[in-house]
Amino acid sequence: xxxxxxxFPGSNCDRDMHVALNKFGFKNKMVWxxxxxxxxxxxxxxxxxxxYGDYLRCGSMASKSKIMQSVINFAKSGGLVMGICNGFQILxxxxxxxxxxxxxxxxxxxxxxxxxxxxxxxxxxxxNLDKEVFELHIAHNEGNYxxxxxxxxxxxxxNQVAIxxxxxxxxxxxxxxxxxxxxxxxxxxxxxxxxxxxxxHPERMIDQSxxxxxxxxxxxxxxxxxx
Amino acid sequence: MEVNEQIAVDHxxxxxxxKKICNLLKRVPNLTELGIFSAMWNEHCSYKSSRLHLKKxxxxxxxxxxxxxxxxxxxxxxxxxxxxxxxESHNHPSFIEPYQGAATGVGGIMRDVFTMGARPIxxxxxxxxxxxxxxxxKNLLRGVVHGIGGYGNCMGVPTIAGQTSFxxxxxxxxxxxxxxxxxxxxxxxxxxxxxxxNKPVIYVGSKTGRDGIHGASMASASFDExxxxxxxxxxxxxxxxxxxxxxxxLELMAGDSIIAIQDMGAAGLTSSSIEMASKGNLGIxxxxxxxxxxxxxxxxxxxxxxxxxxxxxxxxxxxxEDIAKKIFDKWDLDFAVIGKTTNSKNIELxxxxxxxxxxxxxxxVENSPMYDRxxxxxxxxxxxxxxxxxxxxxxxKEVLNKILSNPNVCSKEWIWQQxxxxxxxxxxxxxxxxxxxxRVHGTNKAVAATVDSSAIYCWAHPxxxxxxVVCESWRNLISVGATPIAITNCLxxxxxxxxxNMGEFVECVQGIxxxxxxxxxxxxxxxxxxxxQTKEIGIKPTPSIGGVGLIKDYKQMITMDxxxxxxxxxxxxxxxxxxxxxxxxxxxLNEKNGPPPEINLFNEKNNGExxxxxxxxxLVRSAHDVSIGGIITAVSKMCIKGNIGIEFYKPKYxxxxxxxxxxxxxxxxxxxxxxxxxxxxxxxxxxNSVHFDKFGKITDKNMIINGKxxxxxxxxxxxxxxxxxxxxN
Numbered sequence: 001x002x003x004x005x006x007x008f009p010g011s012n013c014d015r016d017m018h019v020a021l022n023k024f025g026f027k028n029k030m031v032w033x034x035x036x037x038x039x040x041x042x043x044x045x046x047x048x049x050x051x052y053g054d055y056l057r058c059g060s061m062a063s064k065s066k067i068m069q070s071v072i073n074f075a076k077s078g079g080l081v082m083g084i085c086n087g088f089q090i091l092x093x094x095x096x097x098x099x100x101x102x103x104x105x106x107x108x109x110x111x112x113x114x115x116x117x118x119x120x121x122x123x124x125x126x127x128n129l130d131k132e133v134f135e136l137h138i139a140h141n142e143g144n145y146x147x148x149x150x151x152x153x154x155x156x157x158x159n160q161v162a163i164x165x166x167x168x169x170x171x172x173x174x175x176x177x178x179x180x181x182x183x184x185x186x187x188x189x190x191x192x193x194x195x196x197x198x199x200x201h202p203e204r205m206i207d208q209s210x211x212x213x214x215x216x217x218x219x220x221x222x223x224x225x226x227x
Numbered sequence: 228m229e230v231n232e233q234i235a236v237d238h239x240x241x242x243x244x245x246k247k248i249c250n251l252l253k254r255v256p257n258l259t260e261l262g263i264f265s266a267m268w269n270e271h272c273s274y275k276s277s278r279l280h281l282k283k284x285x286x287x288x289x290x291x292x293x294x295x296x297x298x299x300x301x302x303x304x305x306x307x308x309x310x311x312x313x314x315e316s317h318n319h320p321s322f323i324e325p326y327q328g329a330a331t332g333v334g335g336i337m338r339d340v341f342t343m344g345a346r347p348i349x350x351x352x353x354x355x356x357x358x359x360x361x362x363x364x365k366n367l368l369r370g371v372v373h374g375i376g377g378y379g380n381c382m383g384v385p386t387i388a389g390q391t392s393f394x395x396x397x398x399x400x401x402x403x404x405x406x407x408x409x410x411x412x413x414x415x416x417x418x419x420x421x422x423x424x425n426k427p428v429i430y431v432g433s434k435t436g437r438d439g440i441h442g443a444s445m446a447s448a449s450f451d452e453x454x455x456x457x458x459x460x461x462x463x464x465x466x467x468x469x470x471x472x473x474x475x476x477l478e479l480m481a482g483d484s485i486i487a488i489q490d491m492g493a494a495g496l497t498s499s500s501i502e503m504a505s506k507g508n509l510g511i512x513x514x515x516x517x518x519x520x521x522x523x524x525x526x527x528x529x530x531x532x533x534x535x536x537x538x539x540x541x542x543x544x545x546x547x548e549d550i551a552k553k554i555f556d557k558w559d560l561d562f563a564v565i566g567k568t569t570n571s572k573n574i575e576l577x578x579x580x581x582x583x584x585x586x587x588x589x590x591x592v593e594n595s596p597m598y599d600r601x602x603x604x605x606x607x608x609x610x611x612x613x614x615x616x617x618x619x620x621x622x623x624k625e626v627l628n629k630i631l632s633n634p635n636v637c638s639k640e641w642i643w644q645q646x647x648x649x650x651x652x653x654x655x656x657x658x659x660x661x662x663x664x665x666r667v668h669g670t671n672k673a674v675a676a677t678v679d680s681s682a683i684y685c686w687a688h689p690x691x692x693x694x695x696v697v698c699e700s701w702r703n704l705i706s707v708g709a710t711p712i713a714i715t716n717c718l719x720x721x722x723x724x725x726x727x728n729m730g731e732f733v734e735c736v737q738g739i740x741x742x743x744x745x746x747x748x749x750x751x752x753x754x755x756x757x758x759x760q761t762k763e764i765g766i767k768p769t770p771s772i773g774g775v776g777l778i779k780d781y782k783q784m785i786t787m788d789x790x791x792x793x794x795x796x797x798x799x800x801x802x803x804x805x806x807x808x809x810x811x812x813x814x815x816l817n818e819k820n821g822p823p824p825e826i827n828l829f830n831e832k833n834n835g836e837x838x839x840x841x842x843x844x845x846l847v848r849s850a851h852d853v854s855i856g857g858i859i860t861a862v863s864k865m866c867i868k869g870n871i872g873i874e875f876y877k878p879k880y881x882x883x884x885x886x887x888x889x890x891x892x893x894x895x896x897x898x899x900x901x902x903x904x905x906x907x908x909x910x911x912x913x914x915n916s917v918h919f920d921k922f923g924k925i926t927d928k929n930m931i932i933n934g935k936x937x938x939x940x941x942x943x944x945x946x947x948x949x950x951x952x953x954x955x956n
Contacts, residue, residue: 009559010467012383016652048650050381053467106956109376109645139380139647201649209655209666209781 001026001226003043006071008033008062013048013084013203020203021045024219033065042226043080044071046087048139048201058101058142059089068094080124080226081195085140088187088197097190097197098155099147104140105180111139113211114178116186116200117166120159123193124225133170134214136200138178138186143199145181145188155188163187163198230261238265244596251590259528259576259584264591266494266532267501270757273595276723277755280733284740288749290712292413298339298490299409300751301416302713304777308667309413310674311345314353314406314717314773316756320461321403325370329354330378331464331536332405337382338490341473342539344417344480345409348651349665350379350386352405353678353717353771357398359634359954364393367401369955375405376645381466382473385654386646387663390678390771393634396686399761404717406678406773410667417480419489421507421542421568426486428500428511428566429548431555432472432538435496436521438462439534468537468560475558476539484547491538497531499540500566501574505592510571515578519561527576527583542568602729607688611807611821618883623859623936626815626889630856631863631946633814634954641952655781659868661706661852662774666781673781675709677774681855682767684823687808689731689768693738694826698893700774701746702852705835706896708785708842709776714743716753716772721765723757731768732757739770745828746835748774785842787851789869794848794925795902796873798858800834800895801918804886810856811889824891830918831894837915838896844911846904853895858922859888859932861897863943866930872940874931875923884933899925 003026007014014030021028021043029039033051038044051062062068068090075081075096083091091097104110119132147155155161163186164172172184179199187198205215228234235245238261248264249255256264270276286294292309293301299313317332337347354371357364368391379386384407439462479485487507489499496518504511515530525533543551548564555562569575574591576584630636643658655673656664662677679699685692697714704711716739721728743749759766778784789796806812807821841847849869853861866873877887900908912919930938 010381010470012381012470012650016650019652049383050467050470053381053465053470055467108373109380109647111380111647111649112644137649139649141380204649204652206652210652211649211654211657 001042001223002040003028003045004031004039004041005045005047006031006033006067008051008065010051010053011047011049013201016203017045017047020206020215020219023206025223031067033062033067035067036070038070038074043082044074046083046090048085048087051086051090057093059086059093062090063094072096075195078192078194083197084201085199088199089142091195091197096195097188098151099145099188101142102144102146103142104144109141110178114138114200115166115168115176117164117170117172120162123189125196125222127225129217129221133166133168135212136202136214137204137211138200140199143179143181145185147182152182158191160189160191161185162189162196228258230255230258235261238262239269240265244268247596251594252586257584259531260586262528262532263497263584263586266497267591268595272494272498274755275596276598276600276757277732278597279599280736284736284750285744286749286751288713288747291749291751294751295753297418298342300713300715301343302751302775303413304667304672304674307413309411309416310775311340311343311409311411312407312715312773312775313339313752314404314678314715314771315339315754316717316719317403317405318401318719318756318759321371322401324461325367326374326377327461327463329371329374329403331462332403333375333378334464334466334469334536335492336405336407337384337469338492340407340409341476342417342488342490343411344415345411346477347384347407347409349408349663349676350384350405351663351676351678351773352386352389353680354389355392355394355397355402355769357393357401358395359393361395361398365955371403372642372645378464378466380647382470383650385648385650385665386643387648387654387665388658388677389643390680391639391642394682394767396767400759400766402719402759402769404771406715408674408676408775415480417485417488419487419503419506421487421503421509423486424568424570426545426568427543427548427564428513428568429541429543429551430518430538430563430565431541431560433465433468433535434519434521434561435525435530435533436535437525437529437533440529440532462534462536464536471558471560472537472539475555475560478554479551482550484543484551485541486544487542489540491540493534495532495534496540501588501591503540503542504568504574505588510569510573510575510588511566512569512575513566515576517563517565519563527578600723600729601726602733603726604730605689605734608820608822611818613806615883618885621885623884623932624938627859627863627938628946629815630810630860631943632950633810634950636810636856636860637950638948639951641955655784656707656786660787661703662709664707664778664784671780673778673784675704675707675776675778677703678771679703680769680771682769683808685731685735685770686767687821687823689734690738691823691826693735693770694742695823695893696770696772697739697742697746697748698826698831699854700772701748701835702896704774704776705839706785706787706850706852708783709778710839711748711774711776713749713751714772714774716750716770718753718755719759719766719769719771720757721760725765728765735768735770742828746832783842785847785850787849787865787868789865789871789873789899789925790848792871792925792927793902794899795905795921796875796923796925797898797900798895798920798922799838799898799917800830801892802858802887802890802895803892804882804890805892806886806890809889809891824893826893833915834894834896834917837912837917838898841898841908841911846900846908847898848901849899851897853897855891857889857891858897863930863947865897866940867943867947870940872926872929873923874926876933878920
């Protein structure tokens, strides 16, 4: 399985994602933001970081960079595109997934483990996952998901919410919401569910010496689904 | 403008220093030249008050590749790998403008590390604020934490450990010390020594602006009520540009184009160009019209003294300009050939085709002033005679609550949750432990790092305090299973022109030196920050020590959380009941006098090496050193982190429970072992003549003290967890 990770100026989780993808069996290529063409890929990842220093709005300048036209075309043709953290912000800014990401409710960067609920399994990312509550890691300043009421209705009608913040029992109450996200939303799909944007970093949870191993489940499942 | 003595004094030079300049040049300097002298001769750049004493520190050892004198120190971690590290202060700017001051402190130290060819892999910091009651403290703390996070997070370098303290002596002068570790291949280390004639001098990075002009001079002066006016001397950081600069520099360094490289830190273009030329015993010629500037009509004076961030100066091999330019273009960074090396041994500056400065480089460096300042010795204070009955009136549980919730002991999670501590995917011990630990990417090795200071002990008796802080660093490394290798130090003191403050400096340095020598734990880099005072009041002497150690197999790393019910808990090292200068004495008895706990270097080394031997023999399940707050504080934290209890008894020593549990005797550790290993552990401890107490046993959910006092884990957590977040919100 082939994957591609895009490096924007200011990306800083690109190497981590490269390491994770290779570890779980992808043949990953790093792609420079100024390139025109994507290499042939089964999965394209927009990694975390601070593309263009988060200037203007997080993700907005990266969403206009050269390679993004190819990424958008790839997504529109049904290719799998995943954006993590800053990558999620880029997806939102490029219109590939609905909504926006505001500053965290308490106006502070948050770096910690959180529990998330994944019960939406009718998609290539989460199909066959045999549990619902995962412990993943977040590290962001702007992860407070927001959209209009109309958009929310559409998102819910289409079953586009991918991931919710919750507690260790899967309860998605407001008090388990780390950043003020609407409806505890931690990740979201496009309508067709081939594009996934999420704040948590599965690539930071891939061996037992790190903060946890639930990221491994995510990647193992993903590559099996793509095969 | 015609230069005269008054203008020199306004630049922070002493009258006699100005005279010396005129004598060395055999003429009156012009304004640009005077600016250059003032930048090179201030305390921050010239170490004029400290050099004499710093020379006495041990700086070499088997593992030392580069000691002090370069951008950072370098140590060998085997297999061709090396760690580059250094700590540096950014105190004055952080008090004036906490966000930018702290942010650029972090940016500056990372630049020092990647200048040497190393990719930064971990950041640490030691930050000290005034009393929590002081009106400025909250905003300063918030600003500093946001600044450190803002810069480090954007760079994608994990912040893995730190230290935060509150003391009223920092009310008018906070401390922000930032430390970075980088990883490099031993044969790809870059230095700042220029070599060869007519080599192109390259400027890369951000454009030069008017920010930070005279930053280094500001950092070398005391504060007064006009401090707000100094805001323009604080630099403004852009971590995005630095991230690009990091990647571009490492890309260029992969080849063989660079002869020498130096970041533009304090005193900007002035010190970077002069240092490279001086080390190579060369001259340097710069055309200032070629310097990329942010604003038009900047004068030579402004260009030379700007402290705009994220800039580097490089001496390239001839003919490599195009290769280098291509890389910097790719990363959207400025690139300009601004001069060349010469054989004149002068720094010569040209602007609009006129020579605007010409100064022999040796006058700026070798001939810079060096002072043997007067200093006053601190006598060891007399011990307080506290009657044994005094201790009986205290209820342990109430005291424990006060100690665990003390601002200097409580959990600092509110701070480190704002730092990305997991990026790069190798953080295996995050903040809140004895040391932060990161794996050496792609290997079985890991590097542990800690930063420590003990201003109270240093204030009570600088010589003992200096030794203590080195020992604490050593212990924190051992507690995670790392073999200590070397330290970096950031020496924060008051005015060297006051005998008391200078005495504190001299004796702390002596103490640091003695401990480093004995423990074979050399100093490889560092920084001195004097004039940490407001008006006449200096801070408590605060040397911050950044220690680095190696864990050969990262699976042998130890954490402090208690692991398993029925395991046994031992206290390693002897408890004498030293209460003076302990948190208990100062905060519960309200007794501020007396000597700090004594340091016995033999025991320190022997206890530490023995604990390490036990760890390497896989006999230790958890470990934590005993420091501020004594045994019970250490044990409480191990319970909280493990979410598990302990039942323990005070050994039958001739001292009260309070003395045993809250005293701050040095050289001690708490370790958890499995019952089946007790015999083996005892025999190793006995063989090495290490004193230990069989202290307790791990139990379910309570701490039970001497069979009578019960504290639940939830109570311990409540005492320890919330002070800081409540205070800040």
